[in-house]
Amino acid sequence: MGLKASDFRVPEVYADWCPGCGDFGIMNSLQMAFAELGFDPQDIVMVSGIGCSGKEAHNVKCYGVHTLHGRTLPFAMGIKVANPNLEVLAIGGDGDGLGIGAGHFVNAGRRNIDMTYIIHNNGVYGLTKGQASPTLGLGIQTKALPKPNINEAVNSIGLAIISGFTFAARSYAYDVRHLKDIIKQAIQHKGLAFIDCLQPCPTYNNITTKSWYAGEDRKDESGKPQSRLYKLEEEGFDPVVHDWNEDFDKKVGALNKAREWGDRIPTGVFYKNELEPTFGDRLKDRIPFYFERPPAKQKLKNENGFSTVDLSEFMAELRTS
């Protein structure tokens, strides 16, 4: 009998997010996804950055590595490369991944490492009291800002696709089941998967709030709110690249969808391509035994404790005799 979502809770840690924070929803979705995938906590490593989202790594029962601001992806890469048998998830905020860590975001795409990266996207830096994050639009003034935002927002899905992520999706922290499904798909995807997880910040973002996403300001004639979020899968959008010939059109289609914002915000999978070799595949081309004996699983020493390495081949070209 596999584990239940509740088996992935960490009872000794008090989850100290504000009441109503989307981080609870993301935590629940992660726990549900791990249980449904039949994972064992010790097979998973969750790597997080700094900010409220960084604490996610302490609140799910698995190996948790809470790292530095913006450096989630480099840590995660090191872990995955050293032991590709681990299920590695990188978790970070929008400022973490698209501001201070933007260089790593782009370069992770170039490597297509087989892991999942989830950005908590709430438009603000919550833990430092509400400054504008890289996903907040130009001219928007959330409540802690002294002036409206002077920078334009970065398009996270678009950036992921053109950087080389081979899976790009969006979900919503309050739609726990949808997010859980997207997380499962991302984990099962062979390659680097990106999830842009929309999330209200009940304390500092008074613009894109829960009721804004729900469309409570735009009720239809019957008085029913018209949600701003819609699901790509319900509109027959096919994000999958089945053949390299389709890749360009699929990318353009995904980028077109990524431009949508405001009254119609797409969620679901924008792009998926499993034809691209992963970083592990590329390493295997150079090191045929890479997956069987990855760096973390090599012997290093013999039964007497001496290094097993024979340097003769290194030294051959340098010898003077």
Next chain:
Amino acid sequence: MLTDSINWMAGGPQGSGVDTAANIFGKACGYGGLYVFGRREYHSNIKGLHSYFHLRISQKELLANINDVNLLAAFDAETAVRHIDEVLPEGGVIVDSKDSNQKVLDIPTFPPEYIEELSKRLKEKNIGETLEDMLQNARDRGVRIFPVPYSDLISKIGEKLGIPQMSKITRIINVLTIGVSFGLLKFDRNLAEKAVRSTFAEKEKIAEMNVMALNHAYDYAEQNFKDGLKYRLEKTDSGEERLFLTGNQAVAMGKVLGGCRVQTYYPITPAADESEYIESHQIMKTSDEDEAVVVIQTEDEIAAVNSASGAALAGARAATSTSGPGFSLMVEGLSWAGNSEVPLVITYYQRGAPATGLPTRHGQGDLRFAMHAGHGEFPRIILASGDIKECFYDAANVFNLAEKYQMPVIHLLDKAMANCSQTYPIFDHSTFKIERGELLTEKDLEGKEYKRFRFTETGISPRVALGTKNGLHYYTGDEHNESGHISEEPLNRRLMIEKRMKKLDMVAREVPIEDKMKLYGDTNSENIVVSWGSPKGAIIESIETLKQEGFSIAFIQVRLIHPLPTEEVKKALEGKKRIIDIEENYTGQLGGIIKEQTGISPNFHILKYTGRPMTTTEVYNALKAVLTDKSSVKEVLMFGA
């Protein structure tokens, strides 16, 4: 002892094959059973600016460079101008005949400050404006000048090979200068041929062309310079198996022997050669199944240090390799690794700093930076190698230190060591022990509750690789409790800081004395030198020569910079009359640290910060001045173009 070596220097514009020439020359000498010590100098430039290689060759073991040049092979006028005064009176200069009319102040690659210096020099010595005038001045003091018409030689070789475009291949000048040099020195041409073939082993046609050029030039020298030079470069039977290698290569080999299986880097001089060398040999034979190193060129040094930490947490021995500017970017990651007790290895090659500084030149200005980098207080180990043997051994050993004591280890090196080329007896790879410290496996953990940061008497908590069954735990850059979860409780905070810091006491107790410091010379002497890093060779050669002249002097080479072996250093320095600090920086950083930690201050400083390493000649002269009371308390050395 400074006179029993032959010193050959090749110089020319970058991109003209100076390095290749020096490698062929050095290898040939190595094949001839000779010891070689080579120093490489180059600009931060791809093509055109001056670079040179000084090779010192002897039947005796060599530890450093000296000032003298017996034979200068100038590929261009600039080389002759810059180095002609270094050539000994009975020495020789090989020049391109076409350069003799070059007006030396018009050489376009000279910067204004050098033109000023040069014109002063010419005026003082009453020398005319052309290279020929400078060469004549050298002839007047006994130097032999060997003009070679390189373009004619190249055309003739082209005719022989049936390549009419040959004259365009000016790059072959480098092999021609070797041919002329070996011809003048009457060195065994078969060994020279062998070195050429080995250098171009993968390109048969090019090898043949170069062998022909070599022989053609050798013959040219024999026929045209019958008087030749008084020096002879004679092969010998050393009966010893040796390597001809660089410091970067020694470090690379030490690392893989020491179990490094993930190496990350961002390109930077003079560190990148090490990573590239590892990558080109990434699959290794072992006594068991093959093993392999994954080398990752990251997007920046921030990614390099943090991905190395990630790999170390997953259970691989992992390292990153960099220089000052890169290390600056790594500092936040270093602090994280200290806090999370990560066995992280950073190989740190110092170069001329601050800022971009002298990117391809030498310096030792980063010792205090390596010691103090990172916010907050956390333990680290800094081990400084002083020669190629230590580069190799220490590069392996730092992984043992990192894992045993669960802290970042900085292996502190410098450009002079990275880029020196040296003959050295082949390394013994059979006797290095891998000590992984307290690393628990799935079996050890069965049925037990595991806490990653458990409080223990020594401060060392048994470690578990991420993904190990029964060993679930957490890491955070925040202060944490024993399980690795965030904690801001005052008592926990106190205990955690104390736990981490007291591991340094264990390091101080357990590291063997030869890894802490080495004593050389007459330890009863009232005179003692303190130093660290690459000046070691020049210091040892100097004190040996001084001893032959009747001077008594000792030398402590400090290797474990942090934690400093305070008691041992103090004992060695106590009661000494002259304590002479020798360092390649402005402030005498090690001397300052010794003063802080032992209360004993050096009373003489011999310093150099021109970006060029100290030579034995300079160190010898400066030490002799101190010992004969002719020195001021601070001497600044200047030798080297």
